[in-house]
Amino acid sequence: MSFEIPIGPQHPALKEPISLRMTVEGEVITGADIRLGYNHRGVEKVAEEKNWTQNIYLAERICGICSHSHATCFVQGVEKLMELQPPKRGLYIRYLVSELERVHSHLLWLGVAGHEAGFDSFFMYTWRDREIVMDLLEMITGNRVHYAINAIGGVRRDLDEGQKAKVLEGVATLRKRSVYYFRIGATEPSFVARIAGVGMLSLEQAVALCACGPTARASGWARDVRKEDPYAVYDELDFAVCTADTCDVLGRVVVRVKELLESYNMIEQMIRNLPGGDIACKAPRKAKPGEVVSRYEAPRGENIHYIKANGTDKPERLKVRAPTLGNYPATVEMLRNGFIADIPLIFAAIDPCICCAERTVTLIGARSGEESVVRMSDLRRRALARPENALLKRNAVWPF
Amino acid sequence: MTDAELIEKLKADLGDRVEIANPAPRRLFLKVAPRVLVDVTTRLRDAYGLVFLSTISGLDNGATFEIIYHFSTPGQDFNIRTEVPKDAPRVPSITPVIPGAILYEREIQEMFGIVVDGIPDGRRLMLSDDWPEGQFPLRKDWRHARPQEVIPGGES
Amino acid sequence: MLNKLARWSRIKSPWILHLNSGACNACDIEIVAALTPRFDVERFGILLKATPRHADVIIASGPVTRQIRERIIRIYEQTPDPKFVIAVGACAMSGCVYRGSYNIMGGLDQVIPVNMYVPGCPARPDAIVDGVVKLLGKL
Numbered sequence: 271m272s273f274e275i276p277i278g279p280q281h282p283a284l285k286e287p288i289s290l291r292m293t294v295e296g297e298v299i300t301g302a303d304i305r306l307g308y309n310h311r312g313v314e315k316v317a318e319e320k321n322w323t324q325n326i327y328l329a330e331r332i333c334g335i336c337s338h339s340h341a342t343c344f345v346q347g348v349e350k351l352m353e354l355q356p357p358k359r360g361l362y363i364r365y366l367v368s369e370l371e372r373v374h375s376h377l378l379w380l381g382v383a384g385h386e387a388g389f390d391s392f393f394m395y396t397w398r399d400r401e402i403v404m405d406l407l408e409m410i411t412g413n414r415v416h417y418a419i420n421a422i423g424g425v426r427r428d429l430d431e432g433q434k435a436k437v438l439e440g441v442a443t444l445r446k447r448s449v450y451y452f453r454i455g456a457t458e459p460s461f462v463a464r465i466a467g468v469g470m471l472s473l474e475q476a477v478a479l480c481a482c483g484p485t486a487r488a489s490g491w492a493r494d495v496r497k498e499d500p501y502a503v504y505d506e507l508d509f510a511v512c513t514a515d516t517c518d519v520l521g522r523v524v525v526r527v528k529e530l531l532e533s534y535n536m537i538e539q540m541i542r543n544l545p546g547g548d549i550a551c552k553a554p555r556k557a558k559p560g561e562v563v564s565r566y567e568a569p570r571g572e573n574i575h576y577i578k579a580n581g582t583d584k585p586e587r588l589k590v591r592a593p594t595l596g597n598y599p600a601t602v603e604m605l606r607n608g609f610i611a612d613i614p615l616i617f618a619a620i621d622p623c624i625c626c627a628e629r630t631v632t633l634i635g636a637r638s639g640e641e642s643v644v645r646m647s648d649l650r651r652r653a654l655a656r657p658e659n660a661l662l663k664r665n666a667v668w669p670f
Numbered sequence: 671m672t673d674a675e676l677i678e679k680l681k682a683d684l685g686d687r688v689e690i691a692n693p694a695p696r697r698l699f700l701k702v703a704p705r706v707l708v709d710v711t712t713r714l715r716d717a718y719g720l721v722f723l724s725t726i727s728g729l730d731n732g733a734t735f736e737i738i739y740h741f742s743t744p745g746q747d748f749n750i751r752t753e754v755p756k757d758a759p760r761v762p763s764i765t766p767v768i769p770g771a772i773l774y775e776r777e778i779q780e781m782f783g784i785v786v787d788g789i790p791d792g793r794r795l796m797l798s799d800d801w802p803e804g805q806f807p808l809r810k811d812w813r814h815a816r817p818q819e820v821i822p823g824g825e826s
Numbered sequence: 827m828l829n830k831l832a833r834w835s836r837i838k839s840p841w842i843l844h845l846n847s848g849a850c851n852a853c854d855i856e857i858v859a860a861l862t863p864r865f866d867v868e869r870f871g872i873l874l875k876a877t878p879r880h881a882d883v884i885i886a887s888g889p890v891t892r893q894i895r896e897r898i899i900r901i902y903e904q905t906p907d908p909k910f911v912i913a914v915g916a917c918a919m920s921g922c923v924y925r926g927s928y929n930i931m932g933g934l935d936q937v938i939p940v941n942m943y944v945p946g947c948p949a950r951p952d953a954i955v956d957g958v959v960k961l962l963g964k965l
Contacts, residue, residue, distance in 0.1 A: 308894045309848045310796045312927035315807055315814075319926075328923050334852025334948060350694065378855065397862035404859075415852040415948045480723050480770025493722065498744040499696055563697060563740060563747060565724075574740060576727045591725035591740075591774075599770050798893035798929070807928050814928040822935045 302605040304598050317588040330416050337416050338371045339568035345420045347564030347577040351557040360424030360549040361502045366540045369533045374403040375569035376526045386614045387464045399447050406440045424550025434541050445534045465519040469604040469616035481600040483571020483593045487513045488521035495567040507536050519619045556583045700750045707752050708762050719743050726774035728782040730810040735759050759784040781808040837962050839871035843881035849888025852948035853915040860951035878904040889917040889924050890931035902938045913940045916947040
């Protein structure tokens with residue numbers, strides 16, 4: 271007998287309060303469906319009524335976690351439209367903030383993964399360390415979340431010697447702690463057993479469904495915009511594209527952990543090689559008619575902005591695609607044949623922007639039509655109590 | 671493969687079915703007619719490895735709608751554009767070729783009112799349940815009338 | 827006597843429901859950050875709850891989108907009396923940059939009564955903690 275479970279839309283902590291409708295057969299999910307729109311704010315229409323500078327701040331507020339990603343992606347495109355070449359120092363500072371943002375976002379996600387797997391001390395540890403990055407970002411930009419450091423033609427704030435030293439010091443601390451925690455994770459067999467073999471997405475499926483970012487890389491598909499379409503400073507930096515081939519939540523954790531370590535390297539390289547000179551050049555008020563496709567590797571995957579200008583100070587069209595949207599078809603596939611208890615873990619594994627701190631799930635009995643409300647914490651408890659019957663669990667090893 | 675070599679190869683392969691522009695390094699804009707869209711997409715997927723669809727953008731150009739399919743390969747960015755008249759906006763679905771296109775096709779369908787022929791699942795995606803039928807917010811001639819806001823407790 | 831006890835426990839340990847009414851997530855991570863070791867609201871007895879039926883205080887962030895409006899009213903009605911609503915961030919106060927969009931109701935107070943506003947885009951965790959404490963002071 272099959273049941274249908276609606277999840278959401280009350281996801282208090284999600285970027286997009288989303289409604290998932292699962293068809294389940296006993297404990298096993300046989301189908302999933304997605305309804306978006308609870309968080310649709312009509313940004314693309316609003317953007318047509320604002321000028322280029324105002325739109326930087328609008329683009330920043332598309333998402334609160336990858337705010338710098340959207341603003342940078344937009345600014346990058348507008349600079350191409352206006353045929354501006356921002357000074358090197360400005361670009362270095364801009365992408366330094368990008369990498370710091372990636373660190374903050376991945377630490378946040380690791381904490382959430384720990385939380386959803388029932389490893390709450392991991393959550394508290396990583397979020398404590400995340401505050402180090404937040405402090406660095408606040409020091410550089412002046413705000414904790416919406417940094418607003420981008421300007422058309424460069425950045426707004428310069429970096430001095432003391433700040434450079436502090437960033438290096440912060441990154442050194444983070445690297446030491448990260449490595450230590452990941453070793454703890456390695457010796458914690460229950461954590462590895464919980465996430466191995468959950469939410470499988472094979473390489474063929476990932477390619478067919480156009481998954482992007484760490485979700486695709488965890489299935490062994492080495493796509494990274496920074497490498498294949500190197501924008502601004504990325505062709506001067508030395509880094510590797512991190513992949514995993516386990517195709518499950520464990521793989522997604524591994525990819526993000528490796529990316530964290532790569533980001534620490536990149537931050538150090540950028541600070542050491544920071545060129546002198548100006549941080550911004552003067553930008554015109556209007557852009558010539560034209561169109562541009564701007565791509566950017568956000569912490570969750572590829573961001574793409576299509577911008578069309580018509581010669582005025584406002585865009586004709588701004589089309590935004592955030593990586594999470596690109597990962598939804600893949601999520602539906604991952605949920606299929608999973609267990610109800612794995613829903614929070616699988617859904618969190620694409621990193622739908624934030625910790626699903628606590629959510630409400632309504633279970634509707636198909637026979638009686640009665641609704642009963644189950645909290646996400648209960649689901650998690652059930653998840654922990656689940657007998658070890660899944661495949662691949664016994665021999666799972668932490669790859670570090 | 672450099673952009674110029676690739677353009678030569680594409681021209682030889684696809685003939686006069688496409689118009690190719692190359693406004694920036696690593697960016698190719700291909701223009702095709704809606705009726706050959708699925709053929710061209712299939713050919714590009716099989717022969718050039720265009721498997722990754724980033725998104726589909728819709729554009730309102732006044733008399734026509736323009737639809738741009740943003741693909742990318744490790745070397746280049748392919749943007750396939752097609753144009754349909756506004757009084758009969760119909761495009762074929764590419765979901766059978768690229769399964770990941772489904773959400774983007776649903777999006778242009780509700781935002782612009784472009785009918786996607788053969789879409790496996792044409793339900794609403796973004797707009798709310800009580801959204802009136804026949805209203806397409808991203809069309810240029812669509813205007814939003816802002817409702818009167820109330821100040822709680824009255825003006826002071 | 828019982829009232830006194832209930833009031834005392836409400837002030838000493840308010841339970842909170844976090845509600846995203848269409849926010850960009852920035853205020854939401856700051857609310858979650860308030861739970862983590864740096865800010866640690868739990869030392870004041872503030873506890874995040876999952877269901878509206880257990881909550882005393884609703885912390886809402888975000889301009890109200892058209893689709894979520896009905897759900898917010900339902901959640902508000904499910905919360906037992908006496909209930910308090912804190913609007914966190916500029917969006918929940920007035921709609922912020924999205925003001926004037928077709929899918930935005932323009933502020934939380936257009937939909938449900940609000941007791942306290944915490945400004946900021948996003949509001950810092952310390953501001954959020956301060957907002958809750960100030961609200962308790964008024965009880």
